[in-house]
Amino acid sequence: MLVLTLKKEWLESKREGRTLWLSRIVLMLLACALLSSWHSFQQVQSQKQQVETSERERWLAQGKKGPHSAAHYGVYIIKPDTGLSVLEPGLTDYQGVVLRLEAHKKNDTLFRGIQDSIQMQRFGNLTPAFILQTLLPLLIILLGFHSIAAERESGTLKQLLANGLCPKKFFTAKVLALFGLALLFFIPVALYIVYSLLFSDSITVQRSVLFIVSYGLYIFIWAILTLIVSSYARAARSALITLLVIWSLTCLLLPKFAINNAAKQHPIQSSQIFQSKLESEIYTPARQQAIAKFKQDTLTEYGVDNIDELPFAWSGAQLQFGEQYADTIFDRLFGQRQLQLEAQSLHYQSAAILSPFIAVQTLSMSAAATDLAHHQLFSNAGEKHRRLIQATLNGDLKDNGLTIRSSDKSYQGDRHLWEIIPQFFYQYPDIGQLTSHYRRAAICLIIWFITLILLSYFAIKRIRNEGQQ
Amino acid sequence: MNNDDQTNVISVIQLSKHFAEYQAVNNISFTVKKGEILALLGPNGAGKTTTINCLLGFLKPDSGRVNIAGINPAKNIVAARKQLAYIPEQVALYPKLSGLENLTYMSKIAGVNKNIAQFRQLLHQVKLPDHAIEKPVGSYSKGMRQKVGIAIALAKNAKALILDEPTSGLDPSASHEFSELIQTLAKKGVAILMATHDLYRAQEDAHTVAIMNQGELVHSLCGDEIKEAELESLYLQHVRAVSTC
Numbered sequence: 115m116l117v118l119t120l121k122k123e124w125l126e127s128k129r130e131g132r133t134l135w136l137s138r139i140v141l142m143l144l145a146c147a148l149l150s151s152w153h154s155f156q157q158v159q160s161q162k163q164q165v166e167t168s169e170r171e172r173w174l175a176q177g178k179k180g181p182h183s184a185a186h187y188g189v190y191i192i193k194p195d196t197g198l199s200v201l202e203p204g205l206t207d208y209q210g211v212v213l214r215l216e217a218h219k220k221n222d223t224l225f226r227g228i229q230d231s232i233q234m235q236r237f238g239n240l241t242p243a244f245i246l247q248t249l250l251p252l253l254i255i256l257l258g259f260h261s262i263a264a265e266r267e268s269g270t271l272k273q274l275l276a277n278g279l280c281p282k283k284f285f286t287a288k289v290l291a292l293f294g295l296a297l298l299f300f301i302p303v304a305l306y307i308v309y310s311l312l313f314s315d316s317i318t319v320q321r322s323v324l325f326i327v328s329y330g331l332y333i334f335i336w337a338i339l340t341l342i343v344s345s346y347a348r349a350a351r352s353a354l355i356t357l358l359v360i361w362s363l364t365c366l367l368l369p370k371f372a373i374n375n376a377a378k379q380h381p382i383q384s385s386q387i388f389q390s391k392l393e394s395e396i397y398t399p400a401r402q403q404a405i406a407k408f409k410q411d412t413l414t415e416y417g418v419d420n421i422d423e424l425p426f427a428w429s430g431a432q433l434q435f436g437e438q439y440a441d442t443i444f445d446r447l448f449g450q451r452q453l454q455l456e457a458q459s460l461h462y463q464s465a466a467i468l469s470p471f472i473a474v475q476t477l478s479m480s481a482a483a484t485d486l487a488h489h490q491l492f493s494n495a496g497e498k499h500r501r502l503i504q505a506t507l508n509g510d511l512k513d514n515g516l517t518i519r520s521s522d523k524s525y526q527g528d529r530h531l532w533e534i535i536p537q538f539f540y541q542y543p544d545i546g547q548l549t550s551h552y553r554r555a556a557i558c559l560i561i562w563f564i565t566l567i568l569l570s571y572f573a574i575k576r577i578r579n580e581g582q583q
Numbered sequence: 584m585n586n587d588d589q590t591n592v593i594s595v596i597q598l599s600k601h602f603a604e605y606q607a608v609n610n611i612s613f614t615v616k617k618g619e620i621l622a623l624l625g626p627n628g629a630g631k632t633t634t635i636n637c638l639l640g641f642l643k644p645d646s647g648r649v650n651i652a653g654i655n656p657a658k659n660i661v662a663a664r665k666q667l668a669y670i671p672e673q674v675a676l677y678p679k680l681s682g683l684e685n686l687t688y689m690s691k692i693a694g695v696n697k698n699i700a701q702f703r704q705l706l707h708q709v710k711l712p713d714h715a716i717e718k719p720v721g722s723y724s725k726g727m728r729q730k731v732g733i734a735i736a737l738a739k740n741a742k743a744l745i746l747d748e749p750t751s752g753l754d755p756s757a758s759h760e761f762s763e764l765i766q767t768l769a770k771k772g773v774a775i776l777m778a779t780h781d782l783y784r785a786q787e788d789a790h791t792v793a794i795m796n797q798g799e800l801v802h803s804l805c806g807d808e809i810k811e812a813e814l815e816s817l818y819l820q821h822v823r824a825v826s827t828c
Contacts, residue, residue: 115692122680122688129679129719269675276639276669277693277739278661284692580641 115280119287120294123261127295133257140245140253140299147242148200148302155200162192162211170537178526181507182433188216189503191538193223193492196483197316198325201303202243204484213493215500215538217507218437220392220444222385223493242303243478246329247471248365250299251336255357258292258340260350262577267349271580281577285345285570293337300329320545321481328477331559335470338566345573364469372465372472380457392447396440408435427515427525434508441501452490459486459551466558473562476555483542487551495540503535510534590616592666592743592774593638597647600633607633609798610647615743615774615791620765622785623778625795626822631778634795635747638776639669652742665694668736672748674728678721682711682731685720690738697738705734709764726757733764736773744768746777750784762788782814794821 127133169190176187193211210223262285265271274284307326310317340357347353383391412431413419421428466473479485507527515525549556593615600608608630615621623631636642637649640656640663648655656663676685686702697705706716709730715723720731729749736744746765750758758781765788769775779785785792792809794802794817801821804814 118688118691122677122684125684126677126679268677269671269673270677272641273669273671273675274689274692275641276664276667276745277689277735278664279692280661 115283115287116290120291123291144245147240151200174532178528181511181527185217185507188214191496197310198482199484202478202482204479206484209489213496254296254336259354259357261288262344263347263350263353281574285574289338289341293334296333325481328474332474335562342569342573345576365471368469372462376458376461380454382454395443426512430508430512430515437504463554466555470562473555473559480552499538592617592652593776594650598644599646606798611800613793615776618769618772619790620769620775620788621791622789623793629795630798667743668739668741670732670746672751674732676720681717683716686734689735695738705737709734725752744773744775750781786814796822
C-alpha cells in the first residue's frame with residue numbers, strides 16, 4: 115500500500131501545478147543557499163588558513179624584544195569551523211571568529227559577521243538551516259494539508275473504506291508518502307554531508323549522524339502532524355488554517371518568545387558593563403596589597419631585603435603573580451557569565467517541548483559546532499593558551515631577566531623563545547561528550563515524535579469512524 | 584450459516600436505527616439473493632441511506648442485524664467489506680488521476696491483484712470510451728464516472744453491490760447503459776441493492792421493489808408484480824398514506 119499511495123500522491127502532486135512550483139522554489143532556494151554557504155565557507159577557510167600561517171610567521175618574526183612586550187604584542191587565534199557550519203551557521207555571525215590573546219586581558223572574539231551585514235540582512239539570512247527548519251515545514255503543510263481532509267470532502271475516503279480500506283495502513287502510507295516526498299528536499303543536504311565525509315575531514319560521522327537523525331525526526335514530526343490535523347479536519351481549508359497557525363506559533367512566535375523569556379529569567383550584563391566591572395575588580399587597592407604581600411613573602415622566603423638581591427628577575431615573578439591574580443577574577447566573573455548564558459540556553463531549550471523548531475535548531479547547531487557551548491569551549495581553550503603564553507614569557511623573564519643586569523639594556527627574548535610557545539591548535543571534542551548541552555532538546559524532539567505517534571491512533575480512529583456522522 | 588444465508592447475499596433482519604429523537608429505520612427486514620436486483624424506493628429521509636450505511640458498516644444498528652454474504656459488518660467489518668462494492672450517487676474519484684489510474688489505485692488499495700492490462704480491460708467492459716481512459720477524471724461526465732465506479736466493483740469481484748441513487752442526474756442514454764451494466768453484473772451472480780428515486784429504472788431492472796417511508800418498509804413487490812403494477816401510483820399511495828397518518 116505504501117508504494118501505491120506514494121505513487122498516487124506523487125502523481126497528484128506532479129499534476130497539481132501549484133505544488134510543483136512551490137517545490138521547485140524551495141529546492142531552488144535550498145540549492146542557492148547551499149551553494150552560497152559552500153562558496154563562502156571555502157573562502158573563509160582559505161582566508162583562515164592564510165591568516166593562521168601568517169600569524170605564526172608574524173609571531174616568530176617579531177624580532178628581539180622584552181618577553182612582556184611580546185605578551186602585549188599578542189597572538190591571534192582563529193576559531194575552527196566544521197563542514198556542517200555550511201548548513202547551519204548558527205550563532206557564528208554573532209560570536210566572532212578571531213580571539214586576540216595578550217597580557218592582562220581576556221578578550222572577546224572579534225570579526226562578527228553581523229557587524230559586516232547590512233541592516234536588511236539582519237532580518238534573516240537565507241541559510242540551508244533556515245530553509246530546512248522554517249520553510250520545509252511550511253512546504254510539508256502545503257503538500258499534505260489536504261491529503262486526508264480532501265478525501266473526506268470529496269467522498270473518496272468513504273468510498274475507499276466501503277471498499278475495504280484498512281485505515282491504519284492508509285494513514286501510515288499517507289504519512290510515509292508525505293515523509294518520503296519531504297525527504298527529497300533533504301537529498302542535496304545529505305549529498306553534501308556524504309561528500310564532506312568522503313572527501314574532507316571537516317566533519318565527523320557522529321556529528322553527521324546527529325544532524326541527519328535530528329532533521330529526519332523533525333521532517334517526520336511535521337509530516338505526521340500535518341496528516342493528524344488533516345484526518346481530524348472536516349475540510350481541507352480548516353486543516354490548512356490550523357496547520358498554518360501551528361507553524362507560525364512553533365516556528366516564528368514561540369522561539370522569539372522563548373529567547374526573550376530566557377533573557378528575562380537569566381539576565382546578563384551588557385558587554386560594556388561587564389568589561390568595566392572586570393577592570394574595576396582587577397585594578398583595585400586589594401591588588402596592590404596582594405602584590406606587596408607577595409613581594410614581602412618572596413623576600414622573606416629568599417632571606418633578602420631587596421628585590422635586587424633575589425636570584426631571579428622580580429619583574430617576571432610580579433607579572434606572573436599579576437596574571438594569576440587577574441585569572442582568579444576572570445574565572446569567577448566569566449564563570450558566572452558563562453553559567454548565566456548556559457542557563458539562558460537551557461531555558462530556551464525547554465521551550466522545545468512546545469516547539470520542535472527549537473529542538474531541531476539546538477541539535478543542528480550542536481552538531482555543526484555553531485552553538486554557544488562550542489563557542490565557550492573554544493574561548494576556554496583560547497584562554498588556557500593565553501595563560502600558557504603568559505606563564506612561559508613571564509617565566510622566561512623571571513629566569514633570564516638578570517642575565518644582562520649589568521648593562522643598560524633590559525633583557526630581550528628572541529626567536530628561540532617565541533618558538534617555545536606552541537602554535538594554537540584546537541579541535542572540537544567528540545559530540546558525544548557534549549550531550550549535557552543538547553540533551554534537553556533531544557528529549558523534547560523524541561517526546562514530540564512519541565506523542566504524535568500516539569496521537570495518530572486517534573487520527574486512525576477518526577478515519578475509521580468516517581461515515582458515522 | 585444456514586441455506587438461506589448461503590443464497591441471501593444481503594440480509595437485513597429487523598433492523599432499527601435512531602438518531603437522538605429521530606427514528607431513521609424502524610424494524611425493517613429484506614433479503615437480496617445471489618443474482619437478484621432489489622430496488623429500494625422511498626422519498627428523502629425514508630431511511631434508505633441509513634440502511635445502506637448499516638450494510639457498509641458505517642453505522643451500528645440499535646437492534647436487529649445485517650449480513651453481507653453471511654458476515655455481520657458490525658462484528659467483522661473488514662471481512663464484510665471485502666464481500667461488497669459500493670457506488671454512491673456521486674462516484675468519488677481523484678480528479679487529477681485518469682480513469683485507469685483511479686481504478687488501479689482504488690482496486691489495489693482494496694486488495695485486488697490485477698495488472699494494468701486487466702484493469703484496462705475492465706474499463707472497456709464498462710464501455711468507457713478509449714480516449715477517456717488515460718484522461719483525468721476531472722474532465723469526465725457523471726455517466727463516465729459511474730462507469731469507473733462499476734469497473735471498481737467488477738475488479739473487486741464482489742458478491743454484493745450497493746448503489747445509492749446511481750442514476751440520479753444521468754441522461755436517458757447513460758442511464759440505459761448503466762442499467763445494462765447492472766443487469767450484466769446480476770447475471771454474473773452479484774446481489775444488487777439499489778436505493779433510488781428512479782421509478783422507471785426500478786421497474787425495468789429490479790427483481791424486487793421495496794418501498795420505504797419514514798423508516799419503515801411499507802410495501803414490496805416481486806417478479807411480475809413489478810411489471811404489472813402502476814408503480815408510480817402505488818409509490819405515491821404508500822408515501823402519502825404514511826405521511827398523513
